[in-house]
Amino acid sequence: MIYYNYQPGRGGERPLNILKDFKGHLQTDGYAVYDELPLENITVFYCMAHARRKIYDGQSNNEKLASYALQEITKLYAIEQACQEEQLNEEQIKNCRNKENFLILKALGDWMKNEDQQLRPKSPIAQAFAYSIKRW
Numbered sequence: 001m002i003y004y005n006y007q008p009g010r011g012g013e014r015p016l017n018i019l020k021d022f023k024g025h026l027q028t029d030g031y032a033v034y035d036e037l038p039l040e041n042i043t044v045f046y047c048m049a050h051a052r053r054k055i056y057d058g059q060s061n062n063e064k065l066a067s068y069a070l071q072e073i074t075k076l077y078a079i080e081q082a083c084q085e086e087q088l089n090e091e092q093i094k095n096c097r098n099k100e101n102f103l104i105l106k107a108l109g110d111w112m113k114n115e116d117q118q119l120r121p122k123s124p125i126a127q128a129f130a131y132s133i134k135r136w
Helices: 013-019 032-036 048-060 063-085 090-116 124-135
Strands: 024-028 042-046
Touching: 013 032, 042 048, 048 063, 048 124, 063 090, 063 124, 090 124
Parallel strands: 024 042
Antiparallel strands: none
16 A cells, blocks of 8 residues: 655654554655654555765766766666566566665665775765665
8 A cells, every 4th residue: 555645844743643653565765754763553655766966966076976876777777677567467576676785785785885884974975885785
């Protein structure tokens, strides 16, 4: 089920109230209020597009690191596109993601954590990596 509820403002009480009795999987952006959810009942998935955008914006600070991360993320998008073009069913897509995406995500996450340790914490690329690592 997809549920979209727009409410003006950024108050945390709104999503927390909607999700207080929720159990299941939740895909969301990196909005900090989701850190307050009762995670024993919820598996949170974060949006790769938000992570990608932050890394893209970090190119001005460190083009080499940002380019590598974007190249790896592009591989994930290519896998999704191939699944669509091949008109795979849900089970086939799940199997494809488990087989192909897992290795890319694992390697990228490990690489980002390693590179992040060598960066100035307030640099744009470090902030982009920190955003992703926190949600990895």
